[in-house]
Amino acid sequence: MQILDRRLNPRGRSLPNRQRFLRRAKAQVQEAVRDASAKRDIRGADAGGEVTIPLHGIREPNFHLGSGGVRDHVLPGNKEYRAGDEIQRPPGGEGGGGGSEGSPDGGGEDTFRFVLSREEFLDLFLEDLELPDLAKRRLVDGENPQWQRAGYQVAGSPANLALSKTMRNSLSRRIALRRPKPAEVLALEEEIARLEAAGGQPETLAALRLKLEHALHRARRIPWIDPIDVRYRRFEPVPRPVAQAVMFCLMDVSGSMTEDMKDLAKRFYTLLYLFLQRRYKHVELVFIRHTHEASEVDEQTFFHSRETGGTLVSTALEEMQKVVAARFPPAEWNIYAAQASDGDNAAGDSQKTARLLTDIILPACQYYAYIEVGREGEHGMPGFPRGPTDLWRTYEQLVAAGAPMAMKKVRHRREIYPVFRELFAKRAPGETVAQA
Amino acid sequence: MNAVTHPPGRLLYEGADWNFETLRRIHDACEEVALGEMGLEIYPNRIEVISSEQMLDAYASTGLPLFYRHWSFGKHFAQHEALYRRGLRGLAYEIVINSDPCLSYVMEENTATMQALVIAHAAFGHNHFFRNNRQFKDWTDARGILDYLEFARNFVAKCEERHGEAAVERLLDSAHALMTHGVHRQQARRAPDLKREQERERERLQHAEQIYDVLWSTLPTKDVAPAELHADQAKRKALLQLPQENILYFLEKSAPRLEPWQREILRIVRQIAQYFHPQRQTKMMNEGCATYTHHRILNRLHEQGRISDGAMLEILHSHSSVILQPEFDDPRYGGLNPYALGFAMMEDIERICRTPTAEDRTWFPDWAGCGDQMAVLREAWAEYRDESFILQFLSPHLMRKLRLFHVSDDAEQPVLHVEAIHDEAGYRRLRSALARQYDPSWTDADIQVADVDLGGDRRLILEHRVNAGRLLEEGEARQVLRHLAALWSYDVLLQEVDPASGAVLKQHAVSPPRGA
Structure with a gap:
């Protein structure tokens, strides 16, 4: 008899099978993930969890008998029946015990439920989305190169001396030129000393002395380390991939922004954050709120404290410019900005906002998304049609002029996902963002 | 302490x-x-x-x-x-x-x-x-199974490497669909020696390498006169070992366009199916x-x-939940619990061996009261399967205890009929009805490869011998046939035949996917 402990065996033995299964059912799983995430609270958006997919496509068919014909059932627990009795057919299909030949997937159910891990969920959810301009900035950045070791060179600063390489060269040269080893010289000297002490054998002594002189001479002429042995470590500049991103959340917090609107904005920010996190090793968040003046705040304050005042969008952009200049040099950071507003802006500010955006903000950004949040049902208000807001008109002109930014209107939380998807959907190069 | x-x-x-x-x-x-x-x-x-x-x-x-x-x-x-x-x-x-x-x-x-x-x-x-x-002794090779599984795993992995995951997956899908009909049910064949299986595959490859001669591929292929292949039907069937109930076996041996590795994978799936077959019985x-x-x-x-x-209380608690048998009108009822029925029958055998009643003596004259229940049980465990075990050992006493009754459900009739209950008139009928429920050859569809004309259109004809008017579930049957057609590479026809009259009740015809 043997008892073995298998608990330490590598885990996840069934992972390849699982991957195969997910690949097989990809279309259905992806749809299910979208459905599930649309219903979910934003905080749980990335939690993974149970999804239900239709069995179609992952069914494993086999030959089995259908309904109809004559079936026999032997059942336990008879109470009142006698041979020859007639029983009303029980409603809802077959008599007890029958029809259990259905698929092993749970008695012929048409759906299949299972649990996805967080990674699988996000992968599927964000799969065909893409960050605009991600590749361009990410790989090459000549201004701030990284130095990388690249072989040896014969000249360089003493700090870069490659000691072991140098010593190896010196050793091989000493062997090749047959420089006498210190031990050999020592042995000769000892031998001479011994013979001198003993006396006699003058010829041998003379020969040894000559040999020693030769050896010493040779050792002097062949140096221990020659300049041709010396090697220095060589470095090469390599463009450093920029693997960090900063995400600016800009939001109007003046009185006209309701909690609902902020909630919509928050959902959008969260999605963007998740998305960035998947692409960059390191993602920083900066929250800038504004009324008629702007300030950088922490997340709590950003979403929950109320302010009063007018609305000057340009102040937020100025604040962002300041933060970028102080902490996030565009050469090192991928900068993403998402602005949420109800579209109000002071009348005279539009010009300034447009100028700031085109001249300073947009050139520094990878992507700039503007989300205009509105009240649910607002657009349907009878007799009070609302045209595009000031800010919307301003931005519309920018986009029309070819500025690399995207804008969308969102009125209900269920629209957040579609809008997000639209903003980041993979598109052919050259195609611009469609406007809502 | x-x-x-x-x-x-x-x-x-x-x-x-x-x-x-x-x-x-x-x-x-x-x-x-x-x-x-x-x-x-x-x-x-x-x-x-x-x-x-x-x-x-x-x-x-x-x-x-x-x-x-x-x-x-x-x-x-x-x-x-x-x-x-x-x-x-x-x-x-x-x-x-x-x-x-x-x-x-x-x-x-x-x-x-x-x-x-x-x-x-x-x-x-x-x-x-x-x-x-006996089922396990005759049909499975306990010594070789672990090595064989290892071989199968490596072989499939190698095929995936060589022929692509998609091709192997398609093949396995099809083979799995036919797995229920990939076993030999009749005891004509010997237990497979799974160790030999690996050797066999290796030898086959070696042989193919040894006799490979590039010269042969330069010979013009000979056009065989169709007349030669049109041998008479009986001879043709005999050559292909038809009718054949093991569809996977038939495909492995006779499917015209499968590659050797594909045949080997079919064989693997078939061997595994055969390995599990005794467990079903x-x-x-x-x-x-x-x-x-x-x-x-x-x-x-x-x-x-x-x-x-x-600890004994914990054991009894577990034990009694394992052998719980809800009655038919209980919402928990999900068929006869194999643990419950098996255990009850074996306890009943013990009772009959030790303290038989007169009834037991008439029903089981050979061993009632013999006193050595272990000998009887060991014999039963060795020589019977579910169906025959019930036929031989289910006692009237136990039928009464479980209050078994037999209901017949004819889809044509508006009501169900109680055919037999646990009384003198019903014991034997009840017992054989119950035994039949445990007989895979009764509960599974009896489908056989009936005929194929390899020299002609190569259409594969299968026959489902319909039992008690129970036809195949059509949707899934068609899906399986599509898999079958993909393996066979030509048209496939499944006829559902009434064995008594020979009348064809239903037909399913499927063509192979294009590009196959």
Whole structure:
């Protein structure tokens, strides 16, 4: 008899099978993930969890008998029946015990439920989305190169001396030129000393002395380390991939922004954050709120404290410019900005906002998304049609002029996902963002 | 340390905790009872402790410790996992594999008492059944199965490398669809020697390499006159071994356009199906045997004072939930519980051996009152399968106790008919009706490859001999036929035939996918 402990065996033995299964059912799983995430609270958006997919496509068919014909059932627990009795057919299909030949997937159910891990969920959810301009900035950045070791060179600063390489060269040269080893010289000297002490054998002594002189001479002429042995470590500049991103959340917090609107904005920010996190090793968040003046705040304050005042969008952009200049040099950071507003802006500010955006903000950004949040049902208000807001008109002109930014209107939380998807959907190069 | 009711040292364990030494002590104590008192004969045991995740793993690949890769196992894993996580289903406490040595997996979460139960149940009960039952002896090769699985896994992996995952997956999908009809049911063939299987494949490859001569490929292919191939039908059928119930076997041997590796994979799937076939035929007996064995062993250990009273209560609780048989009108009812029926029949045999009634003596004259129930049970465990076991050993006493009755459900009739109940007039009919429910050849569709004209249009004709008017479920049948057509590469026709009149009740014709 043997008892073995298998608990330490590598885990996840069934992972390849699982991957195969997910690949097989990809279309259905992806749809299910979208459905599930649309219903979910934003905080749980990335939690993974149970999804239900239709069995179609992952069914494993086999030959089995259908309904109809004559079936026999032997059942336990008879109470009142006698041979020859007639029983009303029980409603809802077959008599007890029958029809259990259905698929092993749970008695012929048409759906299949299972649990996805967080990674699988996000992968599927964000799969065909893409960050605009991600590749361009990410790989090459000549201004701030990284130095990388690249072989040896014969000249360089003493700090870069490659000691072991140098010593190896010196050793091989000493062997090749047959420089006498210190031990050999020592042995000769000892031998001479011994013979001198003993006396006699003058010829041998003379020969040894000559040999020693030769050896010493040779050792002097062949140096221990020659300049041709010396090697220095060589470095090469390599463009450093920029693997960090900063995400600016800009939001109007003046009185006209309701909690609902902020909630919509928050959902959008969260999605963007998740998305960035998947692409960059390191993602920083900066929250800038504004009324008629702007300030950088922490997340709590950003979403929950109320302010009063007018609305000057340009102040937020100025604040962002300041933060970028102080902490996030565009050469090192991928900068993403998402602005949420109800579209109000002071009348005279539009010009300034447009100028700031085109001249300073947009050139520094990878992507700039503007989300205009509105009240649910607002657009349907009878007799009070609302045209595009000031800010919307301003931005519309920018986009029309070819500025690399995207804008969308969102009125209900269920629209957040579609809008997000639209903003980041993979598109052919050259195609611009469609406007809502 | 503490002198309680039981003398210390007699108890195999105390409390719920266990270690490997405890397992060994439990195993040795069980072995003493099983081999000495019950006269069981087992393969050497190998007990492996696994975690719950590994148990889920094992579930997914039908309990086999190493299996080739396929998405369907991932699907089953996901399904079990979802049920398990939602708490809808617990995990089995053990999985046991018909191999030599006999492999039992026990879960690390089990209490010491559960481990005792599991070891007695699986490592002795199932083990004895695997080793002695004729179905397993004739049809499975316990010694070779683990190596064969390893070979199968490597072979499939190699095929994936060479021919692409998609091609292998398509092939396995098709083979799995036909797996239920990939077994030999008649006892005409010998148990496969799974070790030979690997050799065979290697030799075949070597032979192909040796005789390969590039010159041969330069010969013009000869156009065989069609007349030569149009031999008469009988001869043709005999050559192809038709009719053939093992569809996978037929495809492996005769499908015209399969590559050698594809035939080998079909063979692997077929061998695995055959390996599991005895388990389907003996599920009730096998579970009954294991339940009877653990019940007997653990009771004896308790009597000897080696299992504490508390532990015995835990065992009884588990035992009685395992053999719970809800009645037909109970919402929990889900068919006859194989554990319950098997255990009840074996206890009943014990009763008949020891204290038979007059009725028992008339029904079982050969062995009623013989006093040695183990001899009768061992004989039954060795020589019978579910169907024949019920036919031979189900007593009127037990039919009354379970209050069995037989209902016939004819879809043409508005009502169900009670055919027989547990009374003098009904015993025999009840018994044969129940036995039939356990006969795979009755419950499975009887589908055979009937004919094919290899020289002509090569249309493969299958015949489903319809039993009691029960036709195939059409939607899935068509899907399976599509798989079959993909393997066969030509048209496939399935006729559902009434065996009495020979009339064709229904036909399904499927063409192979284009580009195949």
